Amino acid sequence: MQAVGVNASETNSGAVSFLISRRELAHDTSLLSVEGDLDLASAPSLKWALEDLQAAESRNVIVDLARVGFIDSTALGVLVGAQRSLGSGVRLAIVCEEENVLRIFELTGLDGMFEIVPTLQYALSYIQGSNTAAG
């Protein structure tokens, strides 16, 4: 696993580390694992990581938000931008089980825009063409 971005977002209770790591999977798929809160401070890191993937011409992308506690509108905007810039044959899946994050996706109406699945396995199934996990 290769760390592609490290950021620290500060809160009153102390510094919460933010980390994005990237891993190449089968089926021409890249996995971005995000850890920490995705907010105004950390969203740019996610954006750069996604732009790197596009530059590397990855066919499919899985963004793992399993260890993300919060996502704000800026980070959502980054994901929207990534989704819109992907080519027709490219699939983007988001792995997320966290209620807070799912609710934010739902509130903003973006849950209909992304393929949001509870586990990495579902994501891989979706990438491989199975549509069973569609939310």
Add this chain to the structure above:
Amino acid sequence: MARRAGALRTPSPPAGLALALSFLIALAALLPARADSAKSSKPAKGSEAAALVPGAQPPAAETVPAKPVNQRQAERLLKRSERAAAKTGSGGGEPGATAVAPAGGEVRAGATHQGNTRHRAGSRRVGDGAEHAAGRQGGETGSGESQSAARSVAQSQALSTKAKAKKEREREERRQEREERRQRNGHENRKEREAREAEEARAAETPAPVKLLEAPLVSAATAVTSAASAVAGAEATTAAGGPAIAGEHAVESTISSRAAARRRAHARRSGGAIPTGAALPFVALAPAVASPTSRSAPVHGKHAVKHSVKKRESSPLVTTVTRIIGVIPTSLWLLIAALALAAVAFATTSRLSARRARRLDRQRRDLLEDVGLLQAALLPELPARLGPVRTTASYRPASGPGAGGDFYDVFALEEGKIAVIVGDVSGHGRDALPHTTLLRYTLRTYLEADLSPREALRAAAPALERQLGGSFATVVLATFDPRERLLTYACAGHPHPLLTGMAHDTAIIACSAPPIGAGRPTGTRQTVVRVPGAAVACFYTDGVIEARTGGELYGQGRLAGALDGLGAEPTAASLLDSVRDGTDRRPDDMAACLLGISGGGATPEIVSEQIELDGREAGRNRTRRFLLAAGVPERRIAEVLDSARAIAADHGSALLELKLGDGPPRMTLTHDNIAPLRARAIARTQEVAL
């Protein structure tokens, strides 16, 4: 003579001077014999004096044939001229202007019309003194005044034989003293030596009867010059022994007002101004500051060396200061000079930066005013009430004074309805400004065209998306009908509004419409709330609920609590203040807009939910969740979705409306009710069908 007087440079011609001059004219007429003899000896005048006195004003020399006058007359004249001199000295703006005048009627410095060598030498010498002063002071002089004064006095003087004898004696004494001082100072220039020799020669003979003094000016502001001390010396002499010619040949005084003279001399040395009308006739003004550089300070007063010495002794302050200054080494002087320069530099720098600061402050105020004007264009001033509804709004940018990505508007529609727009463009600050204006005015236009909030969003979103250029925006549109007491709102990726009296999580968030610019159709949801009693509807941007408190999100729950805690008539500003007080980090802009609806105690309730479904949406899990949340029985879900898919297949989308109330909702499925906005597309379809 009068003409010449006019030619003199007198910055502020005093009345006393004019009087003195007229008196001189009269005297000139009374003294023909002396004048004749003087003229015969040397007809050319004035110009030579000017040539001999480098620092002096051009036609400085005045020649007045003089003859002995009686004592009383002389005294009057002296007093008058002194007043004139004092007046010019202090009123003419020349600091420390010096005027020296003879008391004895013998012409000294600068008076050349007598044409004899001695006198020329004398004048040259005084000229030297003046040169010293003028050279150091940059040639600024107060000649006119002193000359006039001197002139008027000189004319009045007659020299008695007795006086001559005494004068000779005193002259000798002064000469010796000067010699001593020169030796002390180690400085004696040639001109001075010549002058002294000439003087000695003259002293041997009987002095010429009556000559008019033309006093060379000793420069103004001679504070730190040798001239200063020279004049001071002259003053001492004058004070003690009576009138003296400016640093030159002393003459017998016919006036003795010694006590006054002493006081004045002392005052002068210690920097005091010369009192007008004081008794001392001949004024030699010198700033009291003794000069450390008084290298060549010849004693000019010839009279009363004893008096002079005595005078110095009687001024211990001056003596002490002079001594102290005298022992300061050159290196220290250099250091003082450097420090003075540094002080001047610092003062200049400080002044410049103060000016710059003032200018920047002014520019900042102007800019803030401009920003305020622009912000007012983006964030309108709301009327306190719109019909029966109190309206307040507040905006808190995350940084800086200007508006950022949040926007709001509240305005009246037809039939007494009120419209609300609150939105947030991705990003903030000035980059978002063009988009916020675009969104606000576009959405307002659709609402004013009498579309419902959902219809307005549905119709405006495609056009806006093209213009947002990759950005996206969340927005909530609402209308309130006071007669029906119905609040209708539609969100596009935006938090639902809060209503007091209704749980904050009542709204169905499943199947929320996406933001404008996300690449998906929006304006797919609408909620209608009946507000039977008093309530406050709170519209806000996500910056409010995403503020942090101790690492946690502020959230809708806390916001609803804060709203309830504000009492019966909360304002948006007080709500945001409350949020600010309850959070420690507010990374995003915050905007809030409140509608205060008056009424009884009944609580609001949702009466209708609308959702627009296309074929794909109708088959998704989230649609099932929405139906379940709205209270649709599970067994009817499949049937409803099948019908919706069928309609969507024909018309692109189906509009499902759920009338909520007691029991299961009444459902109505229609095809897209914004068909009028797509009339052209429908007509084409019909043509194809035919």
